[in-house]
Amino acid sequence: xxxxxxxxxxxxxxxxxxxxxxxxxxxxxxxxxxxxxxxxxxxxxxxxxxxxxxxxxxxxxxxxxxxxxxxxxxxxxxxxxxxxxxxxxxxxxxxxxxxxxxxxxxxxxxxxxxxxxxxxxxxxxxxxxxxxxxxxxxxxxxxxxxxxxxxxxxxx
Numbered sequence: 001x002x003x004x005x006x007x008x009x010x011x012x013x014x015x016x017x018x019x020x021x022x023x024x025x026x027x028x029x030x031x032x033x034x035x036x037x038x039x040x041x042x043x044x045x046x047x048x049x050x051x052x053x054x055x056x057x058x059x060x061x062x063x064x065x066x067x068x069x070x071x072x073x074x075x076x077x078x079x080x081x082x083x084x085x086x087x088x089x090x091x092x093x094x095x096x097x098x099x100x101x102x103x104x105x106x107x108x109x110x111x112x113x114x115x116x117x118x119x120x121x122x123x124x125x126x127x128x129x130x131x132x133x134x135x136x137x138x139x140x141x142x143x144x145x146x147x148x149x150x151x152x153x154x155x156x
Contacts, residue, residue: 018089018090018153018154018156019055019151019152019153019154020085020086020090020092020151020152020153020154021056021149021150021151021152022035022037022085022092022094022149022150023058023147023148023149023150024094024096024136024147024148025145025146025147026096026138026145026146027143027144027145027146029139029140029142029143029144030139031137031138031139032137032138032139032146033098033099033100033135033136033137034096034136034137034138034146034148035094035095035096035135035136035148036075036077036082036094036095036096036098036133036134036135036136037085037092037093037094037128037133037134037136037150038082038092038093038094038095038131038132038133038134039051039052039091039092039128039129039130039131039132039133040084040091040092040093040130041130041131043091044088047130048091048130049130050091050130050154050155050156051127051128051129051130052091052092052127052128052129052152052153052154053122053125053126053127053152053153054071054121054122054124054126054127054128054134054150054151054152055120055121055122055151055152055153056119056120056121056122056149056150056151057069057071057108057110057118057119057121057148057149057150057151058116058117058118058119058147058148058149058150058151059110059112059116059117059118059119059138059146059147059148059149060112060115060116060117060146060147060148061112061115061116061140061144061145061146061147062115062144062145063140063142063143063144064113064115065113065140065141065142065144066111066112066113066140066141067111067112067113067138067139067140067141067146068109068110068111068138068139068140069108069109069110069111069112069136069137069138069148070106070108070109070135070136070137070138071106071107071108071109071121071126071134071135071136071150072104072105072106072134072135072136072137073104073105073107073132073133073134073135074103074104074105075100075101075102075103075104075133075135076100076101076102076103076104077095077098077099077100077101077133077135078098078099078101079097079098079099080095080097080098081095081097082094082095083095090154091130091154092128092152092154100135100137104135107124107126107134108121108124108126128152134150136148136150
């Protein structure tokens with residue numbers, strides 16, 4: 001990252017921009033925790049200061065049912081293993097096996113009907129700061145697989 005001094009203000013000019021995505025599928029007839037994303041506090045042995053803006057949410061199901069999707073923050077989780085989305089290339093880690101126990105604030109809630117729907121969520125100004133987590137949950141009207149994909153941009 002380069003910085004420039006201009007009238008006592010520091011302006012940061014980022015050298016690189018990288019788009020990343022994480023996707024997971026689970027059978028969901030009831031409200032189900034699909035995955036959790038965490039912005040790693042230390043990254044490659046350094047203090048992470050990168051705030052991640054969310055970019056795009058894609059929702060799909062293998063049935064014609066209505067499916068409700070949620071993006072939550074402030075969740076309480078137990079267990080779960082966080083693994084890098086792209087080792088050495090992304091500050092984001094993902095977990096698909098943590099148990100959701102509550103304590104959240106809803107950042108986004110949407111419904112898709114039929115096989116798939118996508119939404120550009122960059123205009124919602126949802127950011128993931130270092131150390132914060134986001135939970136993606138879903139519930140389908142019937143049984144069937146539910147898939148959620150979340151995209152974000154990393155500036156560094």
